[in-house]
Amino acid sequence: MSARIIEAGGRKVGLVEIGDGAPLLYLHGFADLHGVRPDPFPFHQALATTRRVIAPAHPGCGDSDEYPDLSNIDDVEFHYLDVFDALGLDHFDLVGHCMGGWIAAEIAVRHPERVRSLSLIGASGLFVPNATIGDVFMMAQPARSVEYHDLRAMLFNDAESAQATDLFPDGRGDIDDEVRRYQMLRFSSFVGFKPPYFYHRALVNRLHRIACPAMVITGENDRFVPRAIAEAYASGIKGARGPEVIAGAGHAAHLEAPDAVAKLVTELLG
Amino acid sequence: MTPAQLYCWHFMAYPHLPADFDEKYDSGWVTVPNALWDADRSRGLYQEYIDQLTLADDLGFDGFVLNEHHQNVYGMAASPNIVAAALTQATKRGRIVVLGNLLPLHMNPMRVAEEYAILDMMSGGRVVAGFAPGGGPETFNYDVPSAPSREQFWESLDLIVRAWTEDGPFHHEGRHFPLRYVNPWPKPLQKPHPPIGVPGSRSPGTLIECAKRGYCYFLSSRSHGSATGRAKDQFAKILEQHGHKYHPFRMGILLSVYVGESDATARDECEEGVWYFLKNCLKGHLRTEGRQLTFGPGVPYIPTKAWRQYLETSQPGRKLLGDAENWEELEASNSIIVGGPETVLERLKQLVDQSNVGNLLIQFHIGNMSDDITRASMTRFAEKVAPELRAYSAKVFAERFPESEEEMALAGVHT
Numbered sequence A: 001m002s003a004r005i006i007e008a009g010g011r012k013v014g015l016v017e018i019g020d021g022a023p024l025l026y027l028h029g030f031a032d033l034h035g036v037r038p039d040p041f042p043f044h045q046a047l048a049t050t051r052r053v054i055a056p057a058h059p060g061c062g063d064s065d066e067y068p069d070l071s072n073i074d075d076v077e078f079h080y081l082d083v084f085d086a087l088g089l090d091h092f093d094l095v096g097h098c099m100g101g102w103i104a105a106e107i108a109v110r111h112p113e114r115v116r117s118l119s120l121i122g123a124s125g126l127f128v129p130n131a132t133i134g135d136v137f138m139m140a141q142p143a144r145s146v147e148y149h150d151l152r153a154m155l156f157n158d159a160e161s162a163q164a165t166d167l168f169p170d171g172r173g174d175i176d177d178e179v180r181r182y183q184m185l186r187f188s189s190f191v192g193f194k195p196p197y198f199y200h201r202a203l204v205n206r207l208h209r210i211a212c213p214a215m216v217i218t219g220e221n222d223r224f225v226p227r228a229i230a231e232a233y234a235s236g237i238k239g240a241r242g243p244e245v246i247a248g249a250g251h252a253a254h255l256e257a258p259d260a261v262a263k264l265v266t267e268l269l270g
Numbered sequence B: 001m002t003p004a005q006l007y008c009w010h011f012m013a014y015p016h017l018p019a020d021f022d023e024k025y026d027s028g029w030v031t032v033p034n035a036l037w038d039a040d041r042s043r044g045l046y047q048e049y050i051d052q053l054t055l056a057d058d059l060g061f062d063g064f065v066l067n068e069h070h071q072n073v074y075g076m077a078a079s080p081n082i083v084a085a086a087l088t089q090a091t092k093r094g095r096i097v098v099l100g101n102l103l104p105l106h107m108n109p110m111r112v113a114e115e116y117a118i119l120d121m122m123s124g125g126r127v128v129a130g131f132a133p134g135g136g137p138e139t140f141n142y143d144v145p146s147a148p149s150r151e152q153f154w155e156s157l158d159l160i161v162r163a164w165t166e167d168g169p170f171h172h173e174g175r176h177f178p179l180r181y182v183n184p185w186p187k188p189l190q191k192p193h194p195p196i197g198v199p200g201s202r203s204p205g206t207l208i209e210c211a212k213r214g215y216c217y218f219l220s221s222r223s224h225g226s227a228t229g230r231a232k233d234q235f236a237k238i239l240e241q242h243g244h245k246y247h248p249f250r251m252g253i254l255l256s257v258y259v260g261e262s263d264a265t266a267r268d269e270c271e272e273g274v275w276y277f278l279k280n281c282l283k284g285h286l287r288t289e290g291r292q293l294t295f296g297p298g299v300p301y302i303p304t305k306a307w308r309q310y311l312e313t314s315q316p317g318r319k320l321l322g323d324a325e326n327w328e329e330l331e332a333s334n335s336i337i338v339g340g341p342e343t344v345l346e347r348l349k350q351l352v353d354q355s356n357v358g359n360l361l362i363q364f365h366i367g368n369m370s371d372d373i374t375r376a377s378m379t380r381f382a383e384k385v386a387p388e389l390r391a392y393s394a395k396v397f398a399e400r401f402p403e404s405e406e407e408m409a410l411a412g413v414h415t
Helices: A042-047 A073-087 A099-110 A149-155 A162-167 A175-192 A203-209 A227-236 A258-269 B045-058 B080-090 B110-122 B136-141 B149-165 B204-213 B226-241 B263-281 B304-313 B327-333 B341-355 B371-400 B405-410
Strands: A002-008 A011-018 A022-027 A051-056 A092-097 A115-121 A214-219 A241-246 B005-009 B063-066 B095-102 B127-132 B170-172 B179-182 B196-200 B216-219 B251-259 B336-339 B359-363
Touching: A002 A073, A011 A073, A022 A042, A022 A073, A022 A099, A042 A051, A042 A258, A051 A073, A073 A099, A092 A099, A099 A115, A099 A175, A099 A203, A115 A258, A149 A162, A175 B304, A203 A227, A214 A227, A214 A258, A227 A241, A241 A258, B005 B045, B005 B371, B045 B063, B045 B080, B045 B371, B063 B080, B080 B095, B080 B110, B095 B110, B095 B196, B110 B127, B110 B149, B127 B149, B149 B170, B149 B179, B149 B196, B149 B204, B196 B204, B204 B216, B204 B226, B216 B226, B216 B359, B226 B251, B226 B341, B251 B263, B251 B341, B251 B371, B263 B327, B263 B336, B263 B341, B263 B371, B327 B336, B336 B341, B341 B359, B341 B371
Parallel strands: A022 A051, A022 A092, A092 A115, A115 A214, A214 A241, B005 B063, B005 B359, B063 B095, B095 B127, B127 B196, B196 B216, B216 B251, B251 B336, B251 B359
Antiparallel strands: A002 A011, A011 A051, B170 B179
């Protein structure tokens, strides 16, 4: 594994690379690499057995510079075009979780020729009536000033699991982890705090432009991004597989059930 | 020398919550169910509050303070300019301080420029124009995207001041509020413009931007003592770095006061109102119980570096004003001062002495305090505390800030 900082669009972008092979771009969410921890999780390691996994931190996250002019998802998508140029990435597999899945879908509808395959895990980004994406910001305000139970409940199947309480402990956690969590909230607040709340109304009508093999994955008990969003992705993307529902997992299905999710993604990668 | 300016601050709290509110509900803010609104009992409520501020005018207070909050039981002046408009007609003398209009909530800042100008005209030049970016709760109930809201805030404030001082029509090329025709009618009565105040809780960014522009800084922190003096020192240092000099009227502080008949009876007299305020109004804002929305990772408006610094220097779950369990803990915060006239006078003299702050914004109506008790407290304050506090503060300020008189006049302070 190597962690490095590249320059893209005049900004520093921190990224982690693991494995060898054809390039796979991984875009992170909250309970994730860069979202909490600097190192890859077992899920990312599993992808790296057949691919060179490149996982950049979103603007303002991890070692990446903040992008002060960022005001909508378009800006994020164009930021990533700069990242692809800087990395010399032309054609790649694309995997995204949560907001990272949304960004991946935005990239795939605009540049279908660059995306070899698309895997979405708990991806936000679509508006579906009566399927409101959760308010992660309010849940990130701890109850009694120290308890993150409600945030964990939004992100994991079992809010009190060892994994959930390790990544989002009550009280003061590891300060670097807390800073990364804050950075991810701050970054996402630029595009998801005010309406549209983590969605782009036009995206659903653009999904048919995605030309590559696609897989839509959701945790059985995702309490952040409702199942209906995964269903809308699966029915909007031509020939997409899914939604594959991961039993016993929540929003962070790739952390809670890394083997099951990695198996699905690997099948798609072929 | 100008004495401390004594303002009567009214939050306009909702006073009719059920007795078991704290037990049953998580918060007095944003999500507090408005099914609890009792229309019959609330008839006449705003009039009662406006009449209390009219009394403040009759009693010789230097002015009245209103602020803007939304969807909460703590303060129901959701549109403070409407209440201020009533005050322009109901009062004759005191300054009308709106602290402040929440700028990122307005689609077009010119509306605020116009409303303040009208209020200034209607009041004969008595307006102090306050501006605030909005706190945590407002980011939730008005969808202010909190990271860019500071930038939006300063762009709108600078545009408003430019609109008041520069002849129009002109073109504003802002990032957030581009406007082809900036040309407000009317302009404010006060020249060059009404005094401007910005509240803050010691965030360096706000202190610096206020200092650059020479605006008055209102410390919204709810604990006073040595920390208040330190905030003043911090602001004074930043002012100097930007070519200004500190004087007591560059800053204001917020506190609550209850003046009882005597020390022996004061606590009993105001107990219901004070604890209603602490337990109910502050729940969701300055109380750890429930879910506090004012500050934290879910309202990520401070830069990441500042957040790291906060994590490194603070204790998680530290007690807030609303966590006080008893009178002794409450006393320690020095933010709600309760006692007979002599005690209140002594403690306010101490506060002036320690802080060197000249604008005291004082909340008299606390929680669900009855009209009678509120009026009695205000009257005792005006008769038995204010005269000596004014004399004392004028003397202290004259000794410590001998060269500031002219500058204070520029800052719009009555002399």
